[in-house]
Amino acid sequence: MNMPFYVSPEQLMKDRADFARKGIARGRSVVVLAYEDGIAFATENPSRALHKISEIYDRIAFAAVGKYNEFENLRVAGVRYADLRGYSYDRTDVNARGLANAYAQTLGTVFTTESKPLEVELVVAEVGRTAAQDQLYRISYDGSVADEQGVVVMGGQADQLGRVLQDAWEPGLGLADVLRLAVRALGAGGDGEEARTIPATQLEVAVLDRTRPRRAFRRISGSALEDLLADGDGPTAAADAATDDAGDTTGDGPATDEG
């Protein structure tokens, strides 16, 4: 079969978008939810070392779905971008909007100029002093940016998960409440699939906690996560348990607590 001489730009872009969407849909979803004291991230991820959710800077975190090597590369670039900017100017001059723009430009350029688009979708989140100052940016494979409010779902079953969350989420929920909601949504599955209960060991959960002094990012795992997810826990009791990050043995639990 011969290659056609002419492909319309519409067709070219559509093919690329379909390709990228298919790649992204193969992975597990990530949900991002604003809560009373910050922003929570959750995904089904049995690996303890290969993260989909990471710290970028003091108040900024990153979550991604899609192809691991591609979003890992973008994550490292984001850390370098933020650290260089903070070192050249000041720590307060690093913000999520600048980082989201840099990612959008990079993804957009790759999408239009290179033979293969990046099969990734990202969220860049920054926690503010108040809930009104929180920033949530969702960046797609083609470089389009959306400024989201409260809830973001990315990945394969984003539509179904989004419906579960949109009905139940409201501003000002406690951490335990949003995490239980997130896990319920992640387990809801796609069309015709049975709803599952995902155990705490299969979850990757992290928060940007606005009450922490400098570095707001904190992973929640082990017994602290189980306590939060357990039914019948009052929001306040669960929030106390969350500060005890004993289950995290990788060293990034207490280490993120800058004095």
Add this chain to the structure above:
Amino acid sequence: MSTDQPGRLPDAFTTPGSSSFLDFLSGHAPDLLPSRRASGHAPAGVVPDAPHATTIVALTFGAEGVAGGVVMAGDRRATMGSMIANREIEKVFPADEFSAVGIAGTAGIAVELVRLFQLELEHYEKIEGSLLSLDGKANRLSTMIRQNLGLAMQGLAVVPLFAGFDLDRGSGRIFSYDVTGGRYEERAYHSVGSGSVFARSSLKKLWRTELDRAGSVRVAVESLYDAADDDSATGGPDPVRRIWPVVAVVTRDGYERVPDDELAAVVEQIVAERSGTGVPRRGPAATNAEAVPHDQPHDLQGPTSGGDAE
């Protein structure tokens, strides 16, 4: 900064490889390195006037390793020649959650070096998702000092003291450096800076294996007091302006800066014992063979008398 495509993140940002911010900066923006920033084209042998930071002390505590850790303290004076350039300068910083770094030498370059060192450790932690070992941190600092050797030869030397809690061993450790980046692990206590001779003598007499956190804080403050007493470039505690030394404690629970009210009480006690007006002198803690010959009150001018410019 070179970008292959306008607007897009530069290639250096997306190149896989190093977890070191220092390596990234050396390749991508070497002008931002402290050793490059300060250089310019001054004629060789001419040392510009720049504030100097002086005395830092560090000591370990917790013989059993149960509640062990390390204390680091620095006075608050920066001098420029015979003048006091700053009374509130901070010379002790958290390097990361489990280590502290104190600086003596040219203040401007040292503070910049600390900023880069803090970033280096945090950058590694974010990229790798785990902490460097304490030896790894100490070696990174060594590399950074070595890069500064050119400036050190011109008279702009930086000599840091590094101390931290080793999570693998469960104890506090102290590392000292020379201007060529040589790294030396110290036993029990160490001091750097112009007042270090006096501070070290003081530590030699006051340090003991059974010290706890509070005892170590007191010993650290007292050794700085002795340094300020005999070294004009080291500032003593300043009760008029309520300026106390910066004292940091690093344990298994992480880095903690000792609050001012606790330091005020410690200073008050030391001054009372030394002036002979307060509590009668007793016990080994109050004995200081170096700075206090016999048993006479030696410091009748008050605690701020460490300098020549007061």
